[in-house]
Amino acid sequence: MTSQNSSEVRVRFAPSPTGYLHVGGARTALYNYLFAKKNGGKFILRIEDTDEARSTEESLRGVVDDLAWLGLKWDEGVDPVTLKDFGPYGPYRQSERLEIYKKYAEQLLKDGKAYYCFLTDAEIEKQREENKAAGNFHVNSPYQDWSLDKALEHIKAGNSAVVRFKTKGLQKDYILHDLVRGEVKFPSDMVGDFVLLRSGGMPVYNFCCVVDDYLMKMTHIFRAEEHLPNTLRQLMIYQGLGWAAPQFGHISLILDEDRQKLSKRKGAVACGILKQEGYLNSAVLNYIALLGWSHPEEKEILSVDEMIKAFDISRLNPSGAIFDRVKFKWMNSMHLRALPNTELWQAIQPYLAKENMQLPQDPTWQDKSLNLFKPYMEILADAVELYRPLDDKSYAILPEADETLKWEPTKAVLTAWSDLVKAHPGDYMSEEEFLKYQDEVKNKTGAKGKNLFMPIRVAVIGKPHGAELKILVPLLKKSSLVARAEQALSKT
């Protein structure tokens, strides 16, 4: 099989660099990626930056970084490092393809499928007001029947115009065989004469999208449901240009807790934030994949490779899904547990460093501690509170320990414990040794139950509740244990 044969599957993700990448966009990218990989096709990253006012290079950088962090590698598009084009169908930034769009707009103009429109904003607004009651928001341009020559004269005379697609005289209904939704029938008067080229000559989304998808030889378009009405417009453009349309699949929306579309305004879940909060890319991918798609055997914890293997568009769910942070967190904890300790240790370093925590450099110690803490970690940031008891600088007797310190047997328990620790021969004590000392304290003082346990815990972590002592104590150096015991004792 050659890599460029005509039946090759080609799909794309086409973000606009006007903000960050949110989970909705990430999922669209993921489904396209999975579909490409599953079918041995190509996954292309195209940049839709025709909104000059809002597109920024920083935003492009951010979106590309997030995509790269997720691990969704693209075969053509902009380079993840240099942001320069690569691939045979470039440029891949729409702002660099203006001449191309202009050419096809002129073709539509010449063929009478589009026209120059001189309506002003105020006039359009007035039309809207008048038609509102009838539920018709479409513009009705008096210029639609002007000849091209006449319009050109008018422009030469200094009038500015947009190019609109002419919907009058089109077929009554358009039928879309949607890969996710089945047959969708659009009445062609569902849309009005929409803009192709802005007054400055800058093309608009629906137009660029068609020209690019065609020229870049896209075979399938998977995008969010909100684009359904756009698809009608695009179908019209394909027809006007005499091109065959690709296959479309409109996937469901990701909703917030209020069942509304996740919107950036309302603080949509940004991939970058998720990364910061300590979620693993594999967990993000896994969770969003399952929002609208299911594994044939209902497996839930999946690697990307497993997803590729099982991916089948017939399992794409047409209804919207709420992003549930609780389940997402659980899923992250599962991915955390699957991570090898050496990688996990690296991953938590930024979080520990931010708190200035200093932990032993010994890999064996690190491995051991991780084995113990891993089951309690849901996100990477949890490592901070888990490891804090092991950091000498962070040790402090907390107010919640006050009551324990006042108990009658506490002083005796702490004294006995302190003595035993001081007499301990090695740098660290084993779990067995700790249990033995604990027993000795019990025998010596007669304290038992919480009278025994809680004072010792205070002497180890500074508070009466927390992780199991037999886990914590073997991870603490003798010198630390001694210092802490003395500090606790001094408060009795």
Add this chain to the structure above:
RNA sequence: GUUCCCAUCGUCUAGGGGCCUAGGACACCUCCCUUUCACGGAGGAUACAGGGGUUCAAAUCCCCUUGGGAACGCCA
């Protein structure tokens, strides 16, 4: 308002005419483990939006209603 899309536990979902007294997962509740918290284990409660058809048989097919969502830009 108009058009389009959607409709199974609180949430994500399985299901595609008989296998469904509807299965799984997260969350929740109870118990066990644990001389704390958590982890782990065992149980439990909870859903086919409503109404009409079609059919011997409907969660599954059709229609209507209702509810939710989206779109109606010189944004993408």
